Amino acid sequence: MHINDAQMKQAPWWSWLAVITLLTMGALRPALAQTPARFYWDTLSGSNAVPLIFESINGNTNPFDPAHIVTPNADFSATMAIAGYARTFSLFDRSAMAAILLPMGRISGDVTVAGRTFRQSASGFGDPMLEFNINVLGPPAQKNIPDVMRYEPGFSVDLLADLALPIGEYNSKQPLNLGQNRWYGRFGLPVIWQLGPWVPGRRTTLELLPAVWLFGDNNNFVGQTMKTAPMFQLDAHLTRDLTETLWASLDGAWFSGGKATINGVAGKPLNNIGVGLTLGYAINSNLNLTLGYKSTINDNAPDALRMDGFMATLVYGWHPLIEGSRRLKSE
Amino acid sequence: MTTLLPRSLRSTLRKAGNLICALGFFGLAVCLAAPADTAGSGARRPNIVIILGDDMGFSDMGSFGSEIRTPNLDALASEGVRFTNFYTHASCSPTRSMLLSGVDTHVNGLGNMDEWTAPNQRQVPGYEGYLNHQVLTLPQLLKGAGYHTYMVGKWHLGKAPELIPAARGFERDFSLLDGAGSYWDMTNFTGAAPQSVFTEDGRYLTALPKDYYATKTYTDKLIGFIDANHGDGKPFFAYVSHQAPHDPYHLPREWRTRHVGAYDKGWDAVRQERLARQIALGIQPPGTALAERMWFVPDPITLAPAAKATLGKKMELYTGMMENMDFHIGRLIDHLKKIGEYDNTLFIVFGDNGAEGNDLFKMIAGSPGSRDFLFAAIKWSQTHLNAWGDPGSYVSYGPMWAQVSMTPFSQYKGWVAEGGIRNALIVSGPTVERPKGSINHGLMHVADIMPTLLEIAGVDYPTSNAGRPVPKLIGRSWRRMLSGQAPAPRGTQDYLAWEIFGNRAVRQGDWKLRWQYKPFGKAAWELFNLAADPAERKDLAAERPDKVRQMVGLWDSYVRTNNVILPSRSTFETLEDQLPPRVPDDPGYPPLIYKRQFVPPTDMLADPKP
Structure with a gap:
């Protein structure tokens, strides 16, 4: 009957909500791979996140290269990880996020260049990427807990910009590298379309990420110059909560363009589709896990993009306010 | 039928009827067949619509000082009269029993x-x-007496076939027999009684209509009842017993977000604003003080934004419940205007008791491991804020907002403090000849409604039924007061009395004697002068033992007359052990949590010396 306990016991839900939202936010941008679902949800300003992404990928393209240049008859096997740090903030009353992501790992396989086949491998760090994201259409920034409580994306659109720094491991004597020896980046418009109520356990979203990748020239690609045309990429996810902490997503991706030209010899542009499935689970109020598999589908032609892989992500998120509240509560 | 007979014949038949009734030969049927004078000779008798808001508080309508938007109810108030000293009982079915019988609760069951x-x-x-x-x-x-009689909404006066609305005089009904339940479906609260029971026209429903939402469906059904018989020349009596705004606050999604953040300011600020409006409107006299904030309710300015927003959202939903109910009442009013019945319809609007500050859901499902807790885990566990209002959610707004709803009074439902029993009343329509929009402060009671409406309808109250004497009506007709011939239905020597759950009270004139369980009361008689202290802040029992004695005499008389048996057990018997010790409500105490950062004079600021 009295407020002291019963009423105030309502409080934990928001801290939980805030962190869960934080964990599934756009702090994690594995720009080198297809972006998983629910990575664009805006959250409380001042939140921090450390993402860790693990991928095991096979195919005929270098997964460290976002241009996904196809190497016909090649068979690569890559194990990669991406670690990063992201922080959310408010900019012009809009949710914004800045992040840095560092890819690392190893790749090996047969590569055919100019009719010659090489067995190659590479390992080390890839090109770090800087990322900035800001919401341009949708609810205003979540500057305090009540804003988080009242947040529903409705139909929201962000503006996303990535820039990779060409300082990763690179060996100009072989075509297979982790670093790409060129500047590149993308502009994207992450879209979240809320379908139905925004209640954990019942949330459904359609998420789209149309993006354009832009690439600088690699002036020392095995001693040659490689130019890469802009590539359009559309990621799509239909996501649905299975419980309050478990969700699933049907994923799709379409790659178009990105024609590579090496010393004036043009390759073929991409026009490929990939599909996948992702499961997400909130392990606790700080830690979120996703597991997924994706594969290209129209990949029978020798020069078609062929890639499949398993992906696991862990995101650890925190906010000083919520961590402090937890410390007080545990006293 | 009665209006078609010549007056002399009607008089003769009435006398004959009364004689028959007294002799008990033919019982009620014959007695009712006896014609009676109608309200106005030759005039068409008015339709009657009683609109009951379940747990609606004294100050929850705009015309009683609320910020809640209730334009349709306010329109009734502006065309009729508002009453500020109207009393119900402290809980729902006792009030309803007196409304529908005119007899004291300890007699009517x-x-x-x-x-x-x-x-x-x-x-x-x-x-x-x-x-x-x-x-x-x-x-x-x-x-x-020739009225069509319709009921929609909550009944809560019995579920057996001989007790349901159809058995108690309602020609058509669509009724929730329980005291509360889901607004969306037949889900009720306990594992023992998991399903709400509904009747329609005397039959127990196995399912609810498609697109059922309580407030909407009740209104739709009533409009259908009215239309079905419209044009046959008979007036109708409609008992619109809304479930709203009783918890759980189930609400269509579009009604949940009309006041986002509006109540983050906290209950104290909203109470103060309501009181200011009440004084400006003339509902309360200048100088009226607010009742104490309940000692276990925190000062909202000490709460974190998240707590303010969470607790404020409860009030947002309650406001939505009120506004949604007002919307559907507006639909009914518009329909009556459309079919030409509005001008001949008498409206009586009030809440059935004080606003609900008790945690009903906790009472039912508060113990993990219990049967009802497990039931709630399956049926009532949609606790996320964004789910509030959905099926499976259970939101009630707690004692802090209940106090707001009862501004400026003390306490709330279940108690016989003013906050438990005094409610807003609007009477509007034919027979109301007082100035439109006027306010009356006369002492009124829910049991008055029965004699008032019988008089307006030209029906005599029988003295016996089937050979048995009928309990006497305890109320006073408002007829003369409504027509402006009397200032109030009661004089200063008349008194009202209440008893429920062992809590008891007597009001006579400006004085009120009150006994309540600790810690809401003192488990002893307390005395208040409501004219000077409507918020019941100052107990005068020690200063005026003579007045206490005199009013205890009234209480004893009430007990003897009305078969009052104080309960040997009460829902409030252990409350003192559950609540924090009662302390005075002293604003600003302790200064520790109110004093703000000291800011030294800028000309005395200095950097530390090396």
Whole structure:
């Protein structure tokens, strides 16, 4: 009957909500791979996140290269990880996020260049990427807990910009590298379309990420110059909560363009589709896990993009306010 | 039928009818067949619409000082009269029993709530827990006098076939027999009684209509009832017993977000704003003070934004409940205007008791491992804020907002402090000849409605039924007061009395004597002068022992006259052990949590010396 306990016991839900939202936010941008679902949800300003992404990928393209240049008859096997740090903030009353992501790992396989086949491998760090994201259409920034409580994306659109720094491991004597020896980046418009109520356990979203990748020239690609045309990429996810902490997503991706030209010899542009499935689970109020598999589908032609892989992500998120509240509560 | 007979013949037949009734030969049917004078000679008798808001608070309508938007109810107020000294009982079915019988609760079967009948009250006539058959009901008498009688909404006066609305005088009904439940479906609260029970036209429903939402469906059904018989020349009596705004606050999504953040300011600020508006409107006199903030309710300015927003959202939903109910009442009013019946319809609007500050859901499902907790885990566990209002959610707004709803009074539902029993009343329509929009401060009671409406309908209240004497009506007709011939239905020597759950009170003139369980009361008689202290802040019992004695005499008289048996057990018997010790409500205490950062004079600021 009295407020002291019963009423105030309502409080934990928001801290939980805030962190869960934080964990599934756009702090994690594995720009080198297809972006998983629910990575664009805006959250409380001042939140921090450390993402860790693990991928095991096979195919005929270098997964460290976002241009996904196809190497016909090649068979690569890559194990990669991406670690990063992201922080959310408010900019012009809009949710914004800045992040840095560092890819690392190893790749090996047969590569055919100019009719010659090489067995190659590479390992080390890839090109770090800087990322900035800001919401341009949708609810205003979540500057305090009540804003988080009242947040529903409705139909929201962000503006996303990535820039990779060409300082990763690179060996100009072989075509297979982790670093790409060129500047590149993308502009994207992450879209979240809320379908139905925004209640954990019942949330459904359609998420789209149309993006354009832009690439600088690699002036020392095995001693040659490689130019890469802009590539359009559309990621799509239909996501649905299975419980309050478990969700699933049907994923799709379409790659178009990105024609590579090496010393004036043009390759073929991409026009490929990939599909996948992702499961997400909130392990606790700080830690979120996703597991997924994706594969290209129209990949029978020798020069078609062929890639499949398993992906696991862990995101650890925190906010000083919520961590402090937890410390007080545990006293 | 009665209006078609010549006056002399009607008089003769009435006398004959009364004689027959007295002799008990033919019983009620013949008695009701006896014509009676109608309200105005030759005038068409008015339709009657009673609109009951379940747990609606005194200050929840705009015309009583609320910020809640209730344009349709306010329009009734502006065309009619508002009453500020109107009393119900402290809980729902006792109020409803007096509304529909005009007889004291300890006689009509609701001497206690069915859910809380005490061991020493079991098997005692007057404490059946339902509206017993000793009494005649308002719809029974109106139906016999030629009225169509319709009911929609909450009944809560008995579920057995002989107790349901159709058996108690309602010609058509669509009724929730329980005291509360889901607004969306038939889900009820306990594992023992998991399903709400509904009737429609005297049949128990196996399912609810498609697109059921309580407030909307009740309104749709009533409009259908009215239309079905419209044009046959008979007036109708409609009992619109809305479930709203009783918790759980189930609400269509579009009604949940009309006031986002509006209540983050906290309950104290909203109470102060309401009181200011009440004074400006003339509902309360200048100088009226607010009742104490309940000692276990925090000062909202000390709360974190998240707590303010969470607790504020509860009030947002309650506001939505009120506004949604007002919307559907507006639909009914518009329909009556459309079919030409509005101008001949008398509206009576009020809440059935004080606003609900008790945590009903916790009472039912508060113990993990219990049967009802497990039931709630399956049926009532949609606790996320964004789910509030959905099926499976259970939101109630707590004592802090209940106090807001009862501004400026003390306490809330279940208690006989003013916050538990005083409610807003609007009467509008034919027979109301007082200035439109006026406010009356006369002492009124829910049991007055029965004699008032019988007089307006030209129906005599029988003295016997089937050979048995009928309990006397305890109320006073408002007819002369409504027509402007009297300032109030009661004089200064008349008194009202209440008893429920062992809490008891007497009001006579400006004085009120009150006994309540600790810690809401003192488990002793307290005395208040309501004219000077409507918020019941100052107990005058020690200063005025003479007045206490005199009013205890009234209480004793009430007990003797009305079969009052104080309960041997009460829902409030252990409350003192559950709440923090009661302390005074001293604003700004302790200064520790109110004093703000000291800011030194800028010309005395200095950097530390090396």
